[in-house]
Amino acid sequence: MRKLVLASNNAGKVRELAALLAPLQLEVIPQGALDIPSAEEPHHTFVENALAKARHASAASGLPALADDSGICAHALDGAPGVISARYAGEPANDAANNQKLIKDLQGKNNRGAHYVCALVFVNSANDPEPLIVQTRWYGSLIDEPKGANGFGYDPHFLLPELGLTAAELAPEQKNAISHRGQALRELIAELQSRNEWQTQRD
Numbered sequence: 288m289r290k291l292v293l294a295s296n297n298a299g300k301v302r303e304l305a306a307l308l309a310p311l312q313l314e315v316i317p318q319g320a321l322d323i324p325s326a327e328e329p330h331h332t333f334v335e336n337a338l339a340k341a342r343h344a345s346a347a348s349g350l351p352a353l354a355d356d357s358g359i360c361a362h363a364l365d366g367a368p369g370v371i372s373a374r375y376a377g378e379p380a381n382d383a384a385n386n387q388k389l390i391k392d393l394q395g396k397n398n399r400g401a402h403y404v405c406a407l408v409f410v411n412s413a414n415d416p417e418p419l420i421v422q423t424r425w426y427g428s429l430i431d432e433p434k435g436a437n438g439f440g441y442d443p444h445f446l447l448p449e450l451g452l453t454a455a456e457l458a459p460e461q462k463n464a465i466s467h468r469g470q471a472l473r474e475l476i477a478e479l480q481s482r483n484e485w486q487t488q489r490d
């Protein structure tokens with residue numbers, strides 16, 4: 288069976304990506320299982336950071352790798368926290384502190400619109416000249432009081448107005464059906480399956 292390393296040390300992401308990849312005949316290996324440390328994320332775009340993570344995990348493992356760089360962009364804050372979402376309140380990364388800072392920064396702002404971004408990058412090898420790249424958005428709005436216990440990160444504050452629920456109130460499969468990450472991975476799988484040399488089968 289083909290092996291694929293997930294180039295993330297975020298347990299919430301790994302859970303969502305693994306569930307979305309489960310129908311494929313792939314052995315999915317989180318980089319943590321191979322003791323691969325987090326890559327540096329020095330870039331200004333999600334795509335560049337995802338590419339750096341994918342190359343790093345592939346170089347360390349000798350295997351194809353899939354990386355996710357994602358974040359939340361608040362429209363009243365000119366897209367902050369954006370690419371620094373994981374370390375918005377400083378390092379080490381802390382979801383509760385990040386949420387607190389975001390809600391504080393939005394105090395007094397009328398525009399509560401926001402979107403999640405997910406950049407996914409797949410590389411066949413560390414120096415792959417044809418990385419597969421997908422980037423998607425998921426729109427919602429940010430609420431002061433957290434609701435829900437599912438998901439991770441900013442989900443308890445991310446309201447889907449048309450559902451009247453936060454992302455943290457969705458069941459995992461409901462979130463994957465509509466989220467930035469779910470959209471991106473379905474697109475990426477379709478691209479991957481169109482490549483002759485990577486004919487993954489669905490069971």
Ligand SMILES: O=c1nc[nH]c2c1ncn2[C@H]1C[C@H](O)[C@@H](COP(=O)(O)OP(=O)(O)OP(=O)(O)O)O1
Binds near residue numbers: 297300373466
């Ligand atoms: O569906 C999501 N639901 C809630 N929060 C989310 C989501 N998607 C991204 N986020 C937040 C979490 C973190 O604050 C940042 C990602 O940062 P990002 O650097 O891509 O990931 P990370 O450092 O947690 O793990 P890693 O780099 O090992 O993949 O955006």
Ligand SMILES: [Mg+2]
Binds near residue numbers: 328373
């Ligand atoms: Mg990170």
